[in-house]
Amino acid sequence: MTPTHPKVMTQNRGPAAAPANRDAILAAARQLFAERGLDVPFSAIAQEASVSQGVLYRHFRSRVDLAVAVFEENVAAIMQVPESHASGADRFLAAWTQMVDMTVSHVAFIETVAESALDPRIEDLSEEIRAFLRPVLAEAQDSGVAPAGITLETLFIALRASYGLVKTHPINEGSARDEVEGLLEALGLPTAR
Template sequence: MIRRDAQRNRDALVEAAREVLAERGVEAPLEAVARRAGVAIGTLYRHFPERGDLIDALLDEKVSGWAELARQALEAPDAWEGLVRFLERTCELQARDRAFTELVCLAHRSDESEVNRLIARLVERAQRAGALRADVGSIDLAFFMMANSRVAEADPERWRRHFTLSLDALRAR
């Protein structure tokens, strides 16, 4: 059983990592995480001996949150609106959370992942409704999100214009 103060420090480190990595990406200095958490760097390394350990603590919550966005989109009454809502929420996350983009969107390559299966269902559903071009596949949406992540990185306030223009290319005529 972990002591209360140690658990408090660990929780503070995870919260600080969530903030710092969102702002600066996964290569942010761990010293910045420790400083934000109000603990010494040694405390960070006691809880997370390697950078990957800290990142893993955030990865599951980011992936499960993204999957939840896809599940909610599948429940939307209108297939196109559900797909657009999923893409827009994903792009919003990219604009404000560099770690989400780097860890989840850009590194998410497993065809067998839950999120990829959900995205494939969103595509199929929108195509059956006649709203999404028939030649668009899940990989096209992955490239859509990758492109938008770069626009958001370059100008976090103006990514929506790129998003809207790109949506027009996906919509069935």
């Protein structure tokens, strides 16, 4: 006679859990992308989010879909920061500081764009952030906070150079951040200091 073991029943919340599962997946992906880059296995993301891989794939069919969702949240965060600031100079400094911080702290911010550059959603998000920054940068230049000769392209080149410093830095984030601050100062761009 085969012994019977009582089954432990877990409550399956089904579709009601979908928004919480998606949020948990995005939080886990953001954390693991920041720590390990975009090559982190889906299984590690599912485990960190406390969901099955099936649930993860129900929300995000591919790594690009997940990376785009994380990038979309990053863009939204940048565009929300300046809302509390009255002047264009304050809005620019808040947005720029957020972008530099994401570049230094979360390498996936730049990797997402590089890895998924051909995805039209990335192109749309990139244009959305550029459209947001154009008038903010112009106001900051009018008030003297940003140098007159700085363009949006200069800002994005500075971010890519900052990413390169962080990605290739052999020591730690703190010393890499110091190098990024030095680079931005040399370019005449505002720093978080």
